[in-house]
Amino acid sequence: MGHRFVLDGPEELIAYECDACLLIKNAPEIVVLPKTTQEVSQVVSFCHTHKIPFTARGAGTGLSGGALPLKGGVLISLNRMDQILEIDTENHTATVEVGVVNAHLNQALEATGLFYAPDPSSQSACTLGGNIAENAGGIHCIKYGVTTDHILALEVVLPDGKITRLGGKTRSSHGLNLIGLLVGSEGTLGIITQATVQLTPKPTEIRAYLATFSTIESAGNAVSQIIASGLIPSALEFMDAFTVKAVNQAYDIGFPEDSEAVLLIELDGTLHVVLDQEDRLMAILSENNAQQTRSAQTAEDRQAIWAARKGAVAAYGRFQPAFYLHDTVIPRSELTSVLKKILAIGKKHQILIGNVFHAGDGNLHPNILFDPDDADMLQRILKGGEEILDVCLQAGGVLSGEHGIGIEKSKYMSRLFSEADLNKMKQIKAAFDPQQLSNPLKIFPIRAGCGETHLSISNPLLTTGGAWI
Ligand SMILES: Cc1cc2nc3c(=O)[nH]c(=O)nc-3n(C[C@H](O)[C@H](O)[C@H](O)COP(=O)(O)OP(=O)(O)OC[C@H]3O[C@@H](n4cnc5c(N)ncnc54)[C@H](O)[C@@H]3O)c2cc1C
The missing domain is CATH 3.30.70.2740 (Alpha-Beta Plaits)
Known part of the structure; x- marks a missing residue:
């Protein structure tokens, strides 16, 4: 790997002290940046032999503190594994190394008529490895499904350093669904190094709309009615008045500010299908007292709407x-x-x-x-x-739709799962990782006394609402 790709100076490690969950910080002891699956395997084998914890990291855009090495050990940063290995237009698949940035895959697919559907708002930075580990969603997942629906094969370095390959270029239903288990496992079952993903043909017609509402009720009712009517928009996003103000200030996008709620909606398919859906959509919006409805006139307008939506969190930085x-x-x-x-x-x-x-x-x-x-x-x-x-x-909700549990929400897991359920999950973790070395102290609630952690900076999430560690 070479010394260049092993970081241990404090000024180098500080870049890895947090992810996008800004409430918790913990700089790693050492970071390695492997280039190949074999190098990942060598690092993990060494950790296995010497009982050293290790944690995978993609771009560090995670929102639940998942990529922080809370028990010390080695942080394995996969950003140098950034090659798109194959685009198979005949079979509608792409095989990638996990450090490929989500948006870069779609840029590479531009001329093929195909796209990779899961599109987190962080897609210009986050990696496909991080997306797989978190089972990421995105604006277009309402119609196309989240990451797990698009993964056909994985190459994985197991916690003992062995390399295994699961799946192929086709869907399969034999044996236990280990790919399903690894997607969303937040780096706790090993390190994913390659993936074969399903690609989708681009729709021929795409239309985006903006609808404003004077009350949150009317916007919420419109959402419920759209879904209940059987319409499946390719996007159905909500912004409150404060967010509209923030994105207008940041991007000069000109969203109407005289409302309490804005819905951003997209329809896609063939022209015939989209026109039919548009009529039904407009009827529902008007029934729910939409103040204004606008449609994006050009592809550039549509892209600007989605860029503003995806940049909303950054726009809050003004406040x-x-x-x-x-x-x-x-x-x-x-x-x-x-x-x-x-x-x-x-x-x-x-x-x-x-x-x-x-x-x-x-x-x-x-x-x-x-x-x-x-x-x-x-x-x-x-x-x-x-x-x-x-x-x-x-209200009958769950803890996470797409950002994972990490450390940030682990203390709430026992509110959703019984002791027996959590124990079953722990048994699965132990079957993959009996030494508990792969991204320890994540997902499961930590009991007082479990924690010889290496937390070096104050971490409010770990000390409020009861002792975790
Ligand atoms: C502004 C903003 C908007 C966002 N919008 C969305 C959104 O719309 N939808 C959404 O789902 N998420 C969103 N996120 C959250 C985040 O971008 C996703 O969770 C993303 O999938 C994380 O990818 P990453 O490469 O940054 O992973 P990291 O943050 O580096 O890691 C995340 C987790 O995955 C594990 N991991 C990373 N790589 C691997 C690997 N190769 N093998 C095994 N485990 C691994 C890490 O150990 C960690 O537990 C957003 C984040 C921000 C900051």
């Missing part, structure tokens, strides 16, 4: 330097009442909350904005964050 983002999924029928409760929690604790989310999937993203140097605000956002989670769970 506070950091954000704490939740990722619950609730039944879509609960959208309005939960959103109102979230806004009330913001008022109660005097914290700024922006809501921009995958409404069609019921996947909420309350972005709680804060200043990390303001200790009082930090306490208020943690309290508010916990209350938001409570509200969502009480």
Whole structure:
């Protein structure tokens, strides 16, 4: 690998001290940057022999602290494994190394008439390895499915260093679904080094629309009715008034600011199908008292709308330097009442909350904005964050739709799963990783006394709401 690709100086390690969950920081002891699966295997074999923990890292855009080596050991950064190995237009597949950035795959597919559908808003930075490990979603996943629906094969370095290959270029249904188990396993079952992904033909017609509403109720009702009607838009996203203001300031996109909620909707398919869906969509929007509906006139307009949507979290930076983002999924029928409760929690604790989310999937993203140097605000956002989670769970929701559990939500796992369920999951983890070396202290609640952790910086998430460690 060469010394150049082993980092151990404090000024080098600081770049790896957190992911995009800005509430928790923990610099690694050492970072290695392998170029090949064999090099990953050699590092992991060494760790296995010497009982050293190891943690995989892609681009570090994760929002649940997943890529932090909380028990010390080796951080294995996969960014140099960035080759697209094959694009097979006949079979509609691509085989990639896991350090390939999500958007780079679609750029490479530009002339083929095919695309890779899962498109997280972080797609210009996040890696396909990180997407697979988190089972990432995105704006277009309402119609096309999340990452797990697009993975045909994986190459994996198991926690003892052995290399294994699962799947091929076709779907299969023999044996236990180990690919399904590895997708979303957050680096706890080994390190994924290559993947073969399913590609989708590009639709011939794509139309994007913007609809504004004077109340959150009417926007929420429109979402429920769109889904109940059987329409399957290729995107159905929600922005609250604060988010509209933020993206207008940041990107000069000119979204109307005289409303309480905006829906961004996309339809795709053949022209005939899209025209039929457009009529049905417009009827539903008008029935739910949309104030204005606009459609993007050109492909550039459409791209600008989605760029502003995907850049919403960055736009919040104009109001506070950091954000704490939740990722619950609730039944879509609960959208309005939960959103109102979230806004009330913001008022109660005097914290700024922006809501921009995958409404069609019921996947909420309350972005709680804060200043990390303001200790009082930090306490208020943690309290508010916990209350938001409570509200969502009480509404029949779940902890995460696409960002994973990591360390950030692990203490809440026992609210959703029984002891018996958690033990079954732990047995699966132990079958892959009996020495508990692959990304330890993630997903499962940590009991007091378990933690000879290497946490070096204050970590508010680990010390509020009961002792974790
Ligand atoms: C502004 C913003 C917008 C976002 N929007 C979305 C969105 O729309 N949808 C969405 O799903 N997510 C979104 N995210 C979250 C994040 O981008 C995704 O979770 C992404 O999949 C993480 O990829 P990464 O390469 O950055 O992984 P990292 O953050 O580096 O790692 C994430 C987890 O995966 C593990 N891991 C990484 N690579 C591997 C590997 N090769 N093998 C095994 N384990 C591995 C790590 O150990 C860690 O647990 C957003 C994040 C930001 C900052």
